[in-house]
Amino acid sequence: EDQVTQSPEALRLQEGESSSLNCSYTVSGLRGLFWYRQDPGKGPEFLFTLYSAGEEKEKERLKATLTKKESFLHITAPKPEDSATYLCAVQTSSSRQNFVFGPGTRLSVLP
Amino acid sequence: DTGVSQNPRHKITKRGQNVTFRCDPISEHNRLYWYRQTLGQGPEFLTYFQNEAQLEKSRLLSDRFSAERPKGSFSTLEIQRTEQGDSAMYLCASSSRLSLNTEAFFGQGTRLTVV
Numbered sequence: 694e695d696q697v698t699q700s701p702e703a704l705r706l707q708e709g710e711s712s713s714l715n716c717s718y719t720v721s722g723l724r725g726l727f728w729y730r731q732d733p734g735k736g737p738e739f740l741f742t743l744y745s746a747g748e749e750k751e752k753e754r755l756k757a758t759l760t761k762k763e764s765f766l767h768i769t770a771p772k773p774e775d776s777a778t779y780l781c782a783v784q785t786s787s788s789r790q791n792f793v794f795g796p797g798t799r800l801s802v803l804p
Numbered sequence: 805d806t807g808v809s810q811n812p813r814h815k816i817t818k819r820g821q822n823v824t825f826r827c828d829p830i831s832e833h834n835r836l837y838w839y840r841q842t843l844g845q846g847p848e849f850l851t852y853f854q855n856e857a858q859l860e861k862s863r864l865l866s867d868r869f870s871a872e873r874p875k876g877s878f879s880t881l882e883i884q885r886t887e888q889g890d891s892a893m894y895l896c897a898s899s900s901r902l903s904l905n906t907e908a909f910f911g912q913g914t915r916l917t918v919v
Contacts, residue, residue: 697846725906725907727907727908729910734913734915735912735913736808736810736895736897736910736911736912736913737847737895737910738910739907739908739909739910742906742907780846780847782846782847788849789860790835790837790852790854790859790860791837791849791852791860792837792847792849792908793849794839794846794847794848795846796844796845796846797844797845797846
């Protein structure tokens with residue numbers, strides 16, 4: 694069974710304090726790994742797709758990387774508006790078209 | 805706005821009543837997903853459509869839940885005889901037919917409260 698875990702469960706940072714969020718997966722045949730941002734009471738907002746180990750994607754203060762067992766979302770010099778829950782999801786050969794989500798990391802960036 | 809649209813945004817219902825939610829996907833997206841999310845958890849897969857065909861359905865999905873996508877456009881999710889445990893955010897997402905591996909775009913969700 695495909696499994697996705699995320700750590701830490703919650704993270705508090707001071708504005709400008711860089712850090713990384715982790716997404717670990719145990720799956721049969723990874724087809725894609727996806728990062729989403731979710732604000733309270735809203736639907737997930739797409740950030741990145743990664744397909745193969747070694748791949749990296751960047752957007753503003755965010756950078757996502759992928760290895761064979763895990764993915765990292767690096768946040769450089771975060772601002773309070775980066776506060777949200779960050780979700781990781783996978784598509785695999787057994788999940789086929791559906792996405793298996795992790796529980797998310799709640800990020801708070803204090804001014 | 806050309807994103808995924810869900811209605812209603814909020815629904816409060818009494819236990820035992822039936823409810824129906826609607827999802828309008830991004831135009832020309834042939835794949836449509838329904839997910840359920842409870843507080844502090846990631847979204848949980850419910851069902852998946854490709855065009856009008858329902859191709860996947862979660863084993864966790866009770867017989868009280870049914871989804872349709874007539875003509876491959878909008879979709880509805882109906883919950884019959886609602887229970888308090890059905891209280892959750894119901895999320896709809898769509899993705900493009902152009903690739904097997906592609907991101908899904910989510911709507912704002914329908915928050916269901918069963919009292």
